[in-house]
Amino acid sequence: MTLRDHPDYEIEQKRLEETVDYIENNIGSSEKNKDLYKAEIKDAYSNLDPTDSSHSYMSIMLHTRLLDELERNFERFVKAKDKPYFARIDFQEEGRNLTEKFYIGKLSLLRPDWEVPMILDWRSPLASVYYDGRLGHVTYLNDLGEEMSGELLLKRQYEIENKQLKNIMDVDITATDTFLQASLGENKDNRLKDIVSTIQAEQNAIIRSDINKPLIVQGVAGSGKTTIALHRIAYLIYTYEKSFYPEEFMIIAPNRLFLNYISGVLPELGADNVKQTTYADYAFELIGNKYKLTDSEEKLVSIINTNHVDSQNSELIKVSAFKGSLAFKNILARYVKEIELGYIPEEDFKLEGCTLMSIKEVKNALLRDYNHLPLYKRFEQIEKHLRFRLDKEKSRIYDEAKLSYDKKIETIRKNEPDSEERRLVIVDLLNIRDAALEKIKRNTKNAVKNYMSQFVKKDLFHYYIEIITSEEKLIALSQGKLSSEFASVVSNYSKKILQMNMVELEDLAPLLYLKHRIMGFENSINIKYVVIDEAQDFSLFQFYVLKKIFNTDFFTILGDLSQGIHSYRSIKDWKMVLEKIFEPDSSRFLKLEQSYRTTIEIMDLANEVIKLIPNDELILAKPVVRHGDVPEATAFETKKEVIAAAQKMVSELMAEGYKSIALIGKTPEECKKIHKELKKELNIKLIEGKEEEYDNTIVIMPSYLSKGLEFDAVIIINIDDVYQEEELDLKLLYVAMTRAQHRLHIYFKKGNNRLLEMLADL
Ligand SMILES: Nc1ncnc2c1ncn2[C@@H]1O[C@H](COP(=O)(O)OP(=O)(O)OP(=O)(O)O)[C@@H](O)[C@H]1O
Numbered sequence: 001m002t003l004r005d006h007p008d009y010e011i012e013q014k015r016l017e018e019t020v021d022y023i024e025n026n027i028g029s030s031e032k033n034k035d036l037y038k039a040e041i042k043d044a045y046s047n048l049d050p051t052d053s054s055h056s057y058m059s060i061m062l063h064t065r066l067l068d069e070l071e072r073n074f075e076r077f078v079k080a081k082d083k084p085y086f087a088r089i090d091f092q093e094e095g096r097n098l099t100e101k102f103y104i105g106k107l108s109l110l111r112p113d114w115e116v117p118m119i120l121d122w123r124s125p126l127a128s129v130y131y132d133g134r135l136g137h138v139t140y141l142n143d144l145g146e147e148m149s150g151e152l153l154l155k156r157q158y159e160i161e162n163k164q165l166k167n168i169m170d171v172d173i174t175a176t177d178t179f180l181q182a183s184l185g186e187n188k189d190n191r192l193k194d195i196v197s198t199i200q201a202e203q204n205a206i207i208r209s210d211i212n213k214p215l216i217v218q219g220v221a222g223s224g225k226t227t228i229a230l231h232r233i234a235y236l237i238y239t240y241e242k243s244f245y246p247e248e249f250m251i252i253a254p255n256r257l258f259l260n261y262i263s264g265v266l267p268e269l270g271a272d273n274v275k276q277t278t279y280a281d282y283a284f285e286l287i288g289n290k291y292k293l294t295d296s297e298e299k300l301v302s303i304i305n306t307n308h309v310d311s312q313n314s315e316l317i318k319v320s321a322f323k324g325s326l327a328f329k330n331i332l333a334r335y336v337k338e339i340e341l342g343y344i345p346e347e348d349f350k351l352e353g354c355t356l357m358s359i360k361e362v363k364n365a366l367l368r369d370y371n372h373l374p375l376y377k378r379f380e381q382i383e384k385h386l387r388f389r390l391d392k393e394k395s396r397i398y399d400e401a402k403l404s405y406d407k408k409i410e411t412i413r414k415n416e417p418d419s420e421e422r423r424l425v426i427v428d429l430l431n432i433r434d435a436a437l438e439k440i441k442r443n444t445k446n447a448v449k450n451y452m453s454q455f456v457k458k459d460l461f462h463y464y465i466e467i468i469t470s471e472e473k474l475i476a477l478s479q480g481k482l483s484s485e486f487a488s489v490v491s492n493y494s495k496k497i498l499q500m501n502m503v504e505l506e507d508l509a510p511l512l513y514l515k516h517r518i519m520g521f522e523n524s525i526n527i528k529y530v531v532i533d534e535a536q537d538f539s540l541f542q543f544y545v546l547k548k549i550f551n552t553d554f555f556t557i558l559g560d561l562s563q564g565i566h567s568y569r570s571i572k573d574w575k576m577v578l579e580k581i582f583e584p585d586s587s588r589f590l591k592l593e594q595s596y597r598t599t600i601e602i603m604d605l606a607n608e609v610i611k612l613i614p615n616d617e618l619i620l621a622k623p624v625v626r627h628g629d630v631p632e633a634t635a636f637e638t639k640k641e642v643i644a645a646a647q648k649m650v651s652e653l654m655a656e657g658y659k660s661i662a663l664i665g666k667t668p669e670e671c672k673k674i675h676k677e678l679k680k681e682l683n684i685k686l687i688e689g690k691e692e693e694y695d696n697t698i699v700i701m702p703s704y705l706s707k708g709l710e711f712d713a714v715i716i717i718n719i720d721d722v723y724q725e726e727e728l729d730l731k732l733l734y735v736a737m738t739r740a741q742h743r744l745h746i747y748f749k750k751g752n753n754r755l756l757e758m759l760a761d762l
Pocket residue numbers: 180183184193195198199200203219220221222223224225226227228560563596597707708709710738
């Protein structure tokens with residue numbers, strides 16, 4: 001059916017025109033009002049009278065506020081005008097004999113003269129039925145969390161471009177989601193997009209999941225984890241507008257390139273000012289930049305490069321796993337206790353022999369009363385107590401001392417006859433008294449400072465170095481759990497890095513922990529909701545420390561164990577996170593098995609790779625019904641031929657109109673080599689991990705850097721280090737294969753390349 005044949009075409013066309021007109025009129029009047037308010041502000045400034053300025057000040061304040069609001073609305077209108085909505089639902093609430101039409105868009109639009117919104121925000125409670133419900137009886141939770149029900153009588157989707165209605169599609173009970181199909185079939189550039197018009201029911205459940213329960217999502221490659229994470233933030237900001245500011249939300253992503261890749265989505269969803277950062281960047285923000293970070297991928301690369309069987313047991317892996325473990329956290333907790341005990345004073349706080357605060361009282365303040373504070377913040381409390389006691393007692397002590405001298409003088413006066421000798425004795429005594437009183441004054445002045453001088457503060461790294469480079473301390477504080485061989489490996493390994501004023505990623509959790517427990521953070525942390533993407537790469541200690549420093553359970557954690565290429569240093573399953581970090585009973589764990597990114601053919605082949613890993617936790621992705629070209633896997637005799645084939649394929653893919661093409665190698669060295677050859681012929685960018693953005697059509701990168709990204713077409717090149725049938729290599733290959741949206745080609749050099757040969761034979 002063509003657009004014009006749709007029975008409601010006229011009505012829909014009219015409605016669109018009406019909506020666009022309304023928005024444009026609002027934009028027009030906003031512009032006028034903007035000029036008006038600006039003129040008012042200017043006027044008020046010029047009339048600002050230094051003696052009686054209240055009227056002008058009021059006017060400036062009022063018009064500035066109005067101007068801010070206007071500008072916000074203005075931007076909303078401008079954003080909405082080209083495509084004000086994408087869907088409509090006709091809904092009849094139970095018990096009401098009235099069917100209402102709701103047009104759903106990215107932003108809400110209310111008309112004072114209408115009872116229903118002109119546009120309903122996609123995040124509003126009622127809009128949920130559009131995502132969840134098939135036609136017929138539906139339910140949703142209203143603002144108060146009460147279940148509402150009714151009949152969904154129509155579910156209609158629109159394609160609108162530049163204010164023009166291009167298509168109308170009614171979704172019936174059986175129809176597959178043609179809109180979804182169309183959107184997945186598109187070629188994309190190198191930025192992630194919002195999916196408000198095609199969010200699927202299982203994704204909607206995650207986006208709208210209860211804010212109060214920590215949420216962990218295991219989602220297969222391409223299931224929309226990153227996309228959903230961003231939509232969830234937009235949803236929470238809208239729904240809990242009164243409880244949270246957008247800047248209190250934080251999303252933690254794996255690297256800056258990835259942050260750039262996702263950066264467009266939140267503003268597009270009307271959620272600005274959300275903090276978007278990487279774990280390392282945020283950790284350095286909190287602990288300071290005194291030490292530099294080692295290349296966090298270097299370790300992975302060296303594991304990839306070495307013989308895997310040996311490396312599985314290598315010291316490198318064990319040290320990383322140890323530093324990310326809760327066992328290490330426990331060692332540090334004992335270490336902090338030891339540090340705390342070291343501050344118990346050996347003397348009372350006294351003035352003139354009079355105890356103002358006993359050792360016991362100071363100890364109680366230090367270890368008991370202010371235990372909830374970081375150690376150094378407890379010092380501040382102790383100091384306050386000392387000052388208080390001193391202020392309370394200093395006059396008494398002074399007066400008593402003075403009185404005792406005065407009494408002595410008085411006794412001499414009374415008992416000795418007046419003589420030159422008596423006069424000299426009294427003068428002497430008066431001098432002694434004055435000196436003593438002067439001394440008391442001086443001591444009083446310095447008493448707190450002197451007493452506090454025993455609470456010497458040290459640098460964070462001093463503490464960390466003291467423990468991590470001391471074999472003896474590690475063993476002692478592990479309560480016999482660490483062998484001396486392993487403790488020596490950890491300490492020697494750490495010494496080498498720290499001596500260069502460097503730390504590795506695995507050191508950041510312990511450093512954050514120590515800073516949190518000992519010094520506290522300089523500025524109060526105002527993050528209230530945390531979303532972690534690619535969370536399979538996090539260690540338990542990382543989760544633990546984030547939960548502690550943010551002091552919240554408000555977490556959404558998303559990841560895919562099948563892509564856990566950093567599993568040498570990170571979690572092995574989600575159960576551990578649920579059990580050790582959160583309360584399993586009050587947390588939610590959801591799975592996403594449907595994959596939206598890629599075609600059935602590509603996903604089927606990628607699943608063959610993941611099947612080779614003997615791990616029940618790894619779930620096979622189910623692709624949405626979208627067919628495409630069968631992936632090609634071809635072996636060549638020489639490296640030169642592999643590179644030539646890739647170059648030819650890039651040209652073909654470009655000619656076919658693909659907008660983003662990635663060549664994915666196994667190691668950075670391999671990518672460098674291939675790039676050197678190809679850059680003579682192609683405008684191709686080598687991605688090495690430090691980039692913050694790129695805008696090239698063609699890129700080349702090692703597999704581990706491609707994680708999280710996606711491309712229209714992927715060419716996997718393998719000329720050097722072959723992919724072995726081992727967990728890490730299988731995961732690297734899986735990650736690379738699942739980056740492709742439409743086309744996948746695998747070109748490799750013949751010989752000893754069993755895994756890729758197996759794929760070629762399938
Ligand atoms: N409901 C949907 N409608 C349209 N597109 C979708 C939908 N869900 C996901 N997609 C698309 O699927 C692709 C994969 O999404 P995303 O990158 O968020 O998945 P992911 O689970 O984070 O993937 P990975 O773990 O492989 O990095 C994106 O292009 C996204 O736009």
